[in-house]
Amino acid sequence: MLKNKWIAKAGLAGLSILFCFGQLSAAVLKKGPYLIYDGVNTQMKVLWQLDSSLSCTIKWGRDASYSTGAANTDENGSGKHEHQHIYTIDGLTPYTHYLYKINCGAGVDGNGSFYTAPLSDARNVKLLVYGDTRSFPADHDAVNREMINTYTSDPEFQTIALHVGDWVNHGYQEADWSSQFFDPSHTYSNKFQANIPINGVRGNHEGDGNLFLKYFPYPYETGGFYWSFDYGPVHIAIVDQYVDYSPGSVQHNWLKKDLESSTKRWKFIVLHEPGWTAGGHDNNVDVQNHINSLAVKNGVNIIFAGHNHYYARADVDGIQHITTGGGGAPLYDPDSNAEKIVSSSKSYHFCEIDIRGDDLYFTAKDKNGLQIDSFHIALPTKMPASMPSIIAYLFD
Numbered sequence: 219m220l221k222n223k224w225i226a227k228a229g230l231a232g233l234s235i236l237f238c239f240g241q242l243s244a245a246v247l248k249k250g251p252y253l254i255y256d257g258v259n260t261q262m263k264v265l266w267q268l269d270s271s272l273s274c275t276i277k278w279g280r281d282a283s284y285s286t287g288a289a290n291t292d293e294n295g296s297g298k299h300e301h302q303h304i305y306t307i308d309g310l311t312p313y314t315h316y317l318y319k320i321n322c323g324a325g326v327d328g329n330g331s332f333y334t335a336p337l338s339d340a341r342n343v344k345l346l347v348y349g350d351t352r353s354f355p356a357d358h359d360a361v362n363r364e365m366i367n368t369y370t371s372d373p374e375f376q377t378i379a380l381h382v383g384d385w386v387n388h389g390y391q392e393a394d395w396s397s398q399f400f401d402p403s404h405t406y407s408n409k410f411q412a413n414i415p416i417n418g419v420r421g422n423h424e425g426d427g428n429l430f431l432k433y434f435p436y437p438y439e440t441g442g443f444y445w446s447f448d449y450g451p452v453h454i455a456i457v458d459q460y461v462d463y464s465p466g467s468v469q470h471n472w473l474k475k476d477l478e479s480s481t482k483r484w485k486f487i488v489l490h491e492p493g494w495t496a497g498g499h500d501n502n503v504d505v506q507n508h509i510n511s512l513a514v515k516n517g518v519n520i521i522f523a524g525h526n527h528y529y530a531r532a533d534v535d536g537i538q539h540i541t542t543g544g545g546g547a548p549l550y551d552p553d554s555n556a557e558k559i560v561s562s563s564k565s566y567h568f569c570e571i572d573i574r575g576d577d578l579y580f581t582a583k584d585k586n587g588l589q590i591d592s593f594h595i596a597l598p599t600k601m602p603a604s605m606p607s608i609i610a611y612l613f614d
């Protein structure tokens with residue numbers, strides 16, 4: 219009898235140890251799922267990272283049956299890519315809402331949704347812009363909460379978010395990516411990342427970009443973290459200021475050709491260090507001398523930057539130079555009297571862009587949804603192809 223009791227106790231203890239061990243060894247989703255957009259309106263790239271080696275499945279569809287497609291995924295690679303999964307969903311319909319979910323075993327799952335990018339001939343689009351999300355993830359979370367409110371109240375904003383760089387404090391350290399940008403405890407940031415693709419630039423805090431490339435593998439041009447893409451009626455050029463962009467450089471030649479060849483009515487440049495800003499870090503004279511002139515010649519409407527942790531807008535040669543560095547980094551005091559500055563605010567904030575044909579409506583909002591700036595750009599009405607001959611006839 220005693221022997222049986224001992225065996226029973228030993229068995230229970232063993233089960234307890236197994237249960238505890240099982241709990242301790244359960245895989246954990248460390249990052250994501252999150253989204254990036256490679257510039258193809260029939261695709262969306264989904265990324266996530268576990269703490270151990272597991273195969274996963276991803277399913278997607280127009281509703282919660284996830285019946286459009288499914289795939290199995292394995293780790294993207296070893297070394298720094300350990301336990302990272304990347305899957306590009308293809309064959310989607312442009313400007314369409316999809317749901318997706320991933321599963322890597324019991325209790326290791328995630329889900330989200332997205333809109334594919336608009337058709338190339340779309341005339342209207344809405345999008346979001348922010349950046350400098352480093353250092354204070356709780357403030358980043360608060361900004362993302364209000365950005366979620368924006369696309370919840372108006373689903374046309376669930377499109378894409380542009381990021382102006384300085385994603386984390388030490389971009390060369392895995393620990394900062396884990397505890398800042400991707401920290402699973404910051405639920406609004408996690409939700410935001412799972413439901414809208416984020417495309418952005420390398421800031422100085424991303425260092426050599428080694429880990430930035432891991433987490434944000436956009437289809438870069440050779441030799442730097444610069445590239446461009448179209449989003450409906452907008453052409454967006456991503457400039458890397460930590461690779462030479464002076465006249466004659468490979469990047470400058472690329473940017474010149476890129477802007478000249480785009481036929482989009484709207485053009486944005488996204489970079490990190492602003493040409494005209496409101497104090498803190500000085501105005502970047504290379505942007506003033508090498509980028510602004512290209513922008514003027516090629517019909518760029520807005521140049522987005524960060525680096526200084528506030529909101530500021532400079533109006534230079536009709537181009538709006540936006541500093542939107544209030545995504546979570548410690549705030550600076552903007553100098554409202556700085557050269558060319560027409561608006562500024564010491565706020566955690568983000569920007570909303572609403573393009574309707576030849577009109578662009580811009581609103582900057584703080585983390586509580588209060589408007590801190592707005593402006594409107596109206597493009598000159600395009601002359602119909604037949605007009606020159608009519609004019610020639612009238613004045614003949």
Ligand SMILES: [Fe+2]
Nearest residue numbers: 384421422525
């Ligand atoms: Fe910076």
